[in-house]
Each structure stands twice: as C-alpha cells, then as structure tokens.
Amino acid sequence: MKPPSAAAPHLPPRAGKGPDLVPAGEGSLRKLFWRSFLIQAAWNYRGMQHLGLLWAQLPSLPADPALRGPALRRAGEFYNAHPYLCGCVLGAAARLEPEGQGEALARLKKAAIPPLGAVGDRLFWAGLKPLSGALGVLALAGLAARAPQPGAAWLPALAAALLATLLYNLVHLRWRWLALRVGHRQGLELAGALRVLAAHHGLARSGTALALTAGLALPLAAAFAWFTTMDLPAVELSALPALLFLAAAAASWQLPARGWALPLLLLALAALWLP
Amino acid sequence: MPFIVAVIVSTLVYLESWPVGQFLLGRPALLLPLLGLATGNPWAGLWLGAVLELLTLRTLPMGATLPPDPALAGVWTLLGLGAGARPELALLIAVPLCWLAPWLSEAQRRINGVLWRPRFLQAAEEVDAARCNRLMGAVLAQTALLGAAVSALMLAAVALAAGSLDPLAARLAEGRLAQVLPLPWAVLAVALGGLWRHAGGRLGRRTLWAGAALGLMLAALWISGRLP
Numbered sequence: 481m482k483p484p485s486a487a488a489p490h491l492p493p494r495a496g497k498g499p500d501l502v503p504a505g506e507g508s509l510r511k512l513f514w515r516s517f518l519i520q521a522a523w524n525y526r527g528m529q530h531l532g533l534l535w536a537q538l539p540s541l542p543a544d545p546a547l548r549g550p551a552l553r554r555a556g557e558f559y560n561a562h563p564y565l566c567g568c569v570l571g572a573a574a575r576l577e578p579e580g581q582g583e584a585l586a587r588l589k590k591a592a593i594p595p596l597g598a599v600g601d602r603l604f605w606a607g608l609k610p611l612s613g614a615l616g617v618l619a620l621a622g623l624a625a626r627a628p629q630p631g632a633a634w635l636p637a638l639a640a641a642l643l644a645t646l647l648y649n650l651v652h653l654r655w656r657w658l659a660l661r662v663g664h665r666q667g668l669e670l671a672g673a674l675r676v677l678a679a680h681h682g683l684a685r686s687g688t689a690l691a692l693t694a695g696l697a698l699p700l701a702a703a704f705a706w707f708t709t710m711d712l713p714a715v716e717l718s719a720l721p722a723l724l725f726l727a728a729a730a731a732s733w734q735l736p737a738r739g740w741a742l743p744l745l746l747l748a749l750a751a752l753w754l755p
Numbered sequence: 756m757p758f759i760v761a762v763i764v765s766t767l768v769y770l771e772s773w774p775v776g777q778f779l780l781g782r783p784a785l786l787l788p789l790l791g792l793a794t795g796n797p798w799a800g801l802w803l804g805a806v807l808e809l810l811t812l813r814t815l816p817m818g819a820t821l822p823p824d825p826a827l828a829g830v831w832t833l834l835g836l837g838a839g840a841r842p843e844l845a846l847l848i849a850v851p852l853c854w855l856a857p858w859l860s861e862a863q864r865r866i867n868g869v870l871w872r873p874r875f876l877q878a879a880e881e882v883d884a885a886r887c888n889r890l891m892g893a894v895l896a897q898t899a900l901l902g903a904a905v906s907a908l909m910l911a912a913v914a915l916a917a918g919s920l921d922p923l924a925a926r927l928a929e930g931r932l933a934q935v936l937p938l939p940w941a942v943l944a945v946a947l948g949g950l951w952r953h954a955g956g957r958l959g960r961r962t963l964w965a966g967a968a969l970g971l972m973l974a975a976l977w978i979s980g981r982l983p
Contacts, residue, residue, distance in 0.1 A: 517775060517776045518774070518775060518891065518895075520773050520774055520777070521774045521775060521891065521894055521895060521898070522867045522871050522872070522875065522891070522894045523773070523774070523864055523867060524864055524865070524867035524868030524871070524872050525819065525864060525865070525868050526868050526872055527872065528819065531867070531871065531872060531875045531894075534875060534879060534887065535875075535887055535888070535890075535891045538884050538887060538888070541884070545882075548882055549882045552879045552882050552884070553879055553880065555879065556875065556876050556879045560818065560819070563777055564777075597817070597818065601815065601817050605815040605816060605817060606815055609779065609812070610812040610813075610950070610953065610954070612779075612782075613782060613784055613808045613809070613812050614809070614812070614950060614954075616782070616784030616785060616804075616808065617784050617804075617805045617808050617809050619784075620784055620788060620801055620804055620805040621805055621943065623801065624801055624802070624805070624939075630792060630797035630798075634788070634792075634797075637788075638785075638788055638789065641784045641785040641788070641804075642785055644784070644785075645778075645779060645780065645782060645785050648779060649778050649779070649780075652778070652779075687954075687959055688959060688962050690953075690954045690959070691954040691955060691959030691960075691962035691963040691966060692962050692963070692965065692966040692969075693954075693966065694947075694950045694951050694953075694954035694955070694963060694966065695951075695954075695962065695963040695964060695965060695966020695967040695968075695969070695970060696966040696967070696969055696970040696973070697947060697950070697966075697970065698947050698948075698951060698967060698970065699967055699970035699971040699973075699974045700970045700973060700974050700977075701943060701944070701947055702944075702974070703974035703977060703978055705936060705940040705943075705944070706978070707977075707978065708937075708940070709935065709936060709937065709940075720935045720936070721935055721936045721940070724932070724935055724936045724941065724944075725936060725940060725941070725944045726944070727944075728936075728941045728942075728944035728945050728948070729944040729945065729947050729948035729951070730948060731945060731948065732944075732945040732946070732948035732949045732952070733948055733951070733952055740854060742810060742945075742949070743850050743851055743853070743854055745945065746810075746850050746942060746945060749938075749941060749942070749945065750847070750927060750938060752932060753927050753930045753932050753933050753938045753941070754926055754927060754930050755926055755929060755930040755931060
C-alpha cells in the first residue's frame with residue numbers, strides 16, 4: 481500500500497532556495513511515513529515520544545560520520561506533540577541534518593512542540609474524533625430502536641460506524657503525509673507552515689459539525705428511546721420515557737470530564753433502577 | 756470464543772490503541788457491536804459500543820494524560836462474558852473497567868522509561884542504528900506480552916465477576932423505572948448530556964441548539980410516521 485498522495489498546501493516558496501541539497505527524496509519520505517506509526521511505541525515519562533522519534537528518524541540520518549553521531553544524539557532529546565503531526569519534525573530533520581543545521585533543528589523542534597500539540601489536539605482529539613464517534617453512535621442508537629433482532633437489518637448501521645472510522649482515517653493518513661511533506665519542504669520555516677496547516681482543508685470546522693451532530697443526536701435518541709419502550713406495560717403512550725431520558729441527560733451536565741465523577745454518577749443512577 | 760483467541764484480540768486492540776498507529780480501529784462504536792455479534796452478545800455489544808464511545812468522548816489523550824480506555828474495557832467485557840449476557844450486566848462491568856484499563860498503559864510507560872530508555876540512549880550515543888532497530892522490535896514484543904498477560908487476567912476476572920453480578924443485573928432490568936426506560940437508554944442519555952457539554956463549549960452553542968431544533972423536527976416526523 482502506498483501512502484496517500486497529498487499535494488502540499490499553498491505555502492510560500494522556501495527563501496533563498498538554491499540547489500536541492502536534500503538527500504531525502506520521495507522514497508525516503510515514505511520510509512519516514514511508515515516509521516511515524518510507531519512514534520508512541522516507546523513513550524515514557526522522561527522523554528515522552530523521543531525514542532519513537534529517534535527510531536523514526538534513522539533512515540534520514542546523514543551518512544557522513546561527523547554529522548551522523550550528533551544527529552542521532554539530538555534525535556533522542558525530549559519530544560512530545562500530537563502523534564499524527566510528528567511528520568513535521570521528521571521531515572524538517574530529513575532536510576536540515578544533512579545540511580549541517582542540526583543545532584537550528586534542535587531549537588526548531590523545541591519551538592514546534594506546543595503548536596503541533598495544540599493544532600493536532602484541536603483538530604483530531606477535540607474535533608474529528610468526537611464527530612466521527614457521535615455519527616457512529618447515532619447510527620447505533622437508531623439500530624437499537626428499529627431492528628428488533630440482530631441480522632441483516634443491523635448491516636446499514638454497522639456500515640455507518642465503519643464509514644465514520646474510514647473517513648476519520650482518510651483524514652488522519654492524509655495529514656500524516658502532508659505534515660511530513662510540509663516539514664521536509666519548509667525546514668526552518670516550519671512555523672509559518674503550521675499556520676497554513678491549521679487552517680487547511682476546513683478541518684478546523686469539525687467542531688461546528690460536532691456541535692450540530694450532538695444537537696441532532698439528543699432529541700433523536702430521546703425519540704428512539706420513546707419508540708422502543710412504547711410496548712412496556714408502564715408506558716402506555718405517555719411521554720415519560722422521553723422525559724426521563726432528557727432528565728438523565730441533564731444530570732450529567734455539570735460533571736467534570738476527568739476523574740471518577742462520571743462512573744460514580746452512573747453507579748448512583750443504576751441504584752435508582754433497582755426495584 | 757476460545758480463550759487464546761480472546762487474548763490475541765485483546766492484545767491487538769491494546770497495541771492499536773496507542774503504541775502502534777492509533778487508527779482508532781478499536782473504537783467502541785465499530786468494534787464492540789461486531790464483537791457482540793461474534794460472541795453471541797449482540798445487544799450487549801450494541802449498548803456497550805454506543806455508551807462507552809459517548810462516555811469517553813470528552814476525555815482527550817492530550818499531552819501525557821491517559822484517558823479512560825473504552826475499547827479495551829469493552830473487549831475484555833464482551834470476550835469474558837458468556838453468550839446471551841444482559842446489556843445491564845455488560846454495562847455494570849465495562850463502565851468501571853474503562854477507568855481501570857489505563858493502568859496497563861501507565862505500567863507500560865513506566866517500563867519504557869526504566870527498561871528501554873537507557874538502552875536506546877546508549878545505542879544513540881554509540882551511533883548504533885542497527886541496535887536501535889532491534890530495540891524497537893524488543894519494545895513491541897514486550898508491550899505485546901504485557902498486554903497479553905494482563906488481558907488473560909482480566910478476561911478471567913470478568914468471567915468470575917459475571918457470575919456474582921448477574922442477579923444484580925437481573926434486578927436492574929426488572930425495576931419500576933426500567934419499566935418506563937430501560938437502564939441502557941438512561942446511561943446513553945447521561946453520555947449524550949456529556950457530549951452536549953463538550954460540543955456546546957466556546958463557539959458551538961448556537962450550532963448545538965440549531966441541531967437540536969432540526970433533531971426535534973426529524974423526531975416528530977419520524978414518530979408521526981412521515982419518515983421511514
């Protein structure tokens with residue numbers, strides 16, 4: 481399988497670009513791309529992703545022994561940013577280390593950690609991941625309401641959940657490759673490129689799409705709950721199930737996302753359901 | 756499902772969750788309904804998929820934080836339960852497991868720091884790229900072994916716990932409130948409330964209410980039979 485082809489975004493040309501000194505061509509970038517999938521494999525609390533980055537950088541290290549040693553030691557310095565965007569630093573290293581600009585690369589790496597983390601977290605962890613998850617869950621809630629028995633009737637909803645995951649990964653893989661290309665092309669001018677990356681492809685709007693999906697999901701799920709419980713003896717055409725559903729949703733409003741508050745609330749909720 | 760297959764599946768899900776790739780192939784909304792069908796627990800798989808996905812959407816793996824792990828918790832629960840388990844029982848076991856499962860990742864991260872970090876840095880100091888490659892292979896093998904060992908323990912623990920919690924799950928399914936709204940729907944509602952809070956922050960509030968208005972319209976059309 482080839483990495484997804486992705487044109488670099490519309491970036492300003494690299495200032496003072498002379499003859500191309502970069503030994504890492506498309507083939508070497510592909511090696512870096514595949515290795516970037518193990519960026520977190522040796523994650524630890526001292527250097528975080530540094531060992532993964534060190535290992536991923538190996539194919540792009542300069543062959544000259546005078547440059548190779550210091551480059552390898554620099555590659556093992558602290559690093560932690562969003563894993564999908566580690567290509568920016570990998571690409572920049574593939575360009576700068578053979579040019580003998582290792583010290584500048586080390587400074588760039590340190591400076592790039594916060595923006596790479598912030599951009600990646602906002603686009604993927606806080607935007608695209610919840611969005612694709614919410615779409616998948618909406619399909620499953622519809623399934624729970626509509627299909628009485630497992631079987632062929634479940635296929636459309638399962639296909640929708642699969643599609644949500646596939647779409648997420650299309651964007652994920654494209655961005656991994658794009659980050660590598662941008663880092664390699666821009667080198668020391670990576671900071672400017674990051675701003676372009678952040679606004680690229682309208683991915684920043686995934687938060688808006690998530691808000692719309694979440695808004696849509698609550699009344700629909702309440703209706704699904706109502707529909708499913710209509711044949712229960714205590715219901716008899718009343719709106720109680722939907723009201724109870726909305727009350728339970730409101731109960732979680734002020735809960736913090738971290739810690740044990742949520743599982744404890746759920747246990748308390750379960751106690752209410754005991755006869 | 757044979758025990759050894761269950762351990763292998765759990766280990767693969769663990770490896771994919773953060774050490775390798777992070778493709779989110781193990782995300783609950785996709786994986787757990789499929790596993791539920793495969794293990795004879797279709798409804799438990801469906802509810803776990805929907806509820807665990809939503810419950811953990813707000814907890815983001817930013818920086819060094821280890822958020823709850825719904826994929827591993829769901830997989831351990833579904834593979835550890837016998838066929839035909841009630842969704843209430845699956846939820847009783849899987850929800851706390853979500854918050855316990857990250858301890859495996861925590862242990863692995865500490866092992867990486869103590870066992871592998873000094874070796875990697877020494878190989879870098881000696882400019883030994885071949886040793887770095889071998890070390891990465893060893894890290895992956897050790898991570899997989901630890902994942903498999905913990906998975907085997909957890910699968911056995913879930914099977915044991917299921918026996919003692921089943922009467923409680925049966926009571927939860929028969930209570931007075933359960934006659935109005937089954938517990939899994941109530942848990943889903945709590946999870947959706949959390950999603951609203953997450954999505955409605957900052958600039959999303961107006962869009963959220965616009966979506967809710969659209970959802971109400973669709974729900975009314977659907978209930979009145981005007982939508983298929």
